[in-house]
Amino acid sequence: MTSTIARVVECYGRRVVVALEDGRKQPAEVFGKRLRVVCGDEVTAAINSSSGTLQVTEALPRKTHFTRTNAQGRPEVLAANMTQLVILMSDQPASDPFIVDRYLAGAELGGIKSLLLITKQDLGHSQALLDQVHVYQQAGYKVVYVSAHQEQSLTALREVLRNEVSMLVGESGVGKSTLTNALVGDDIQRIREISEGTGEGRHTTVSTILFDLPELHASLMDSPGVRDYAPAPVNDLQVAFGWREFSRYSGQCKFNNCLHFREPGCAIQAAVATGEINQRRYDSYKRLLNLMRQLLPSYERH
Ligand SMILES: Nc1nc2c(ncn2[C@@H]2O[C@H](COP(=O)(O)OP(=O)(O)OP(=O)(O)O)[C@@H](O)[C@H]2O)c(=O)[nH]1
Ligand SMILES: [Mg+2]
Ligand SMILES: [Zn+2]
Structure with missing residues (x-):
């Protein structure tokens, strides 16, 4: 097989899942020690003729990437080629506004659009959260409210996602995966089957996963919840x-x-x-x- 262009939709170190141009998803192996890819990367992939496995052989240049400072104080790319960062906030659990500030800063410094998504609207919102939201609106950030259980709010969210590659981020439990499920539907089931082999079948998300939303001409990345976030080091x-x-x-x-x-x-x-x-x-x-x-x-x- 000659090499084809593919997109990394899941990444577990050297083991990845790629989406081929026809939309099919397949497990693959990253070839060579120096090649590093993240979810969202465009790559070339080819079947290794002796082992028969699909190998990622090259990463194409990234249009954008979202980074953090890791525990060693070094910059680390979390995902690539997103057009907007969607930062989730909720009451249950209550979001830490300092983490939200840093996500906003990380997007701004990385040249990626951002917006705040206030989740679990069906449960109502505390005055404390509404006050925080007001501060962000005053500062000039876009805010959208949503409930994964209310179709009307999902319709409004779809318009925000249309034509974009969106990465959902936020603390654990704010509702990233529930929203992803509500928006993606059966696609998520198919990808679960693929990731089963990695032994990552837990409720809390352990790896960034990219889903296509073809009817919106869009993609959505669900990411693991964080306890803290800092942008990559800057001057x-x-x-x-x-x-x-x-x-x-x-x-x-x-x-x-x-x-x-x-x-x-x-x-x-x-x-x-x-x-x-x-x-x-x-x-x-x-x-x-x-x-x-x-x-x-x-x-x-x-
Ligand atoms: N009432 C209500 N509950 C929600 C909503 N969205 C998510 N939840 C609940 O919140 C809990 C956490 O949701 P998840 O989607 O797993 O949260 P997450 O952000 O993906 O968490 P991590 O993967 O750990 O980062 C689950 O029990 C969901 O059922 C919502 O819109 N309304
Ligand atoms: Mg999750
Ligand atoms: Zn000054």
Whole structure:
């Protein structure tokens, strides 16, 4: 067989599942130690003539990728070729807004669109969650409400997903897989059968999985829940680009290399003092700034 173009839809180290151009999904092996792929990667695949197994032989350039800082403080690509990051928030379990802030920052820094999806609408929402949502709307982020059990809200969500490759992210239990199931339907069953061989048949998601939504000309990635998230290391001056509401004040600080920390004449600190910028969002910015300064050795800073 000559090599064909395929897309990685599941990834377990060297073992992956790829979707071929005709939509069929097949287990495959990543060939060669230096080749690394993630869910969403476009690859070339070919049958190895001696072993008869399908092998991924090359990864095509990524259009986008979403990264994190891993436990070793190094950048790690989580998935590729998404066009938008959909960050889920719920009341049960209550989402940590600091993690949500970091997801928003990670998308912004990675050049990926983002939106917030408030889940489990059928259960109602606490005032605390609604207040948090209001802060995000004021900051300029798009917010959509949904319930996996209410067809009407799923119809609205489908319009948000149309023509996009969306990656669902958020803490464990916010409802990523339930929504994926509701949107994908029987496709999920087929892929479950394939992944059974990996022994990953647990309720909580252990690996990012990509599904096609052909009627929407779209794809959806369900990802494992997290306990924490930090964007890949960036220069400390870049951290502010992760906070959309800060952009209204760009160029207004006294120093053009202002980190909005303790500098005099800082437009961001002034906006926090008047309440134009939310204090908790600002605290979150300072936390990430501190983390990034720890991660990057001083020579990598300006
Ligand atoms: N009432 C209600 N329950 C929901 C909704 N969506 C999800 N749930 C429930 O929330 C729980 C967790 O849902 P999952 O979809 O497994 O959450 P997840 O985000 O995929 O979790 P991880 O895979 O661990 O990251 C399950 O018991 C679901 O039945 C919803 O819209 N309404
Ligand atoms: Mg899940
Ligand atoms: Zn400043």
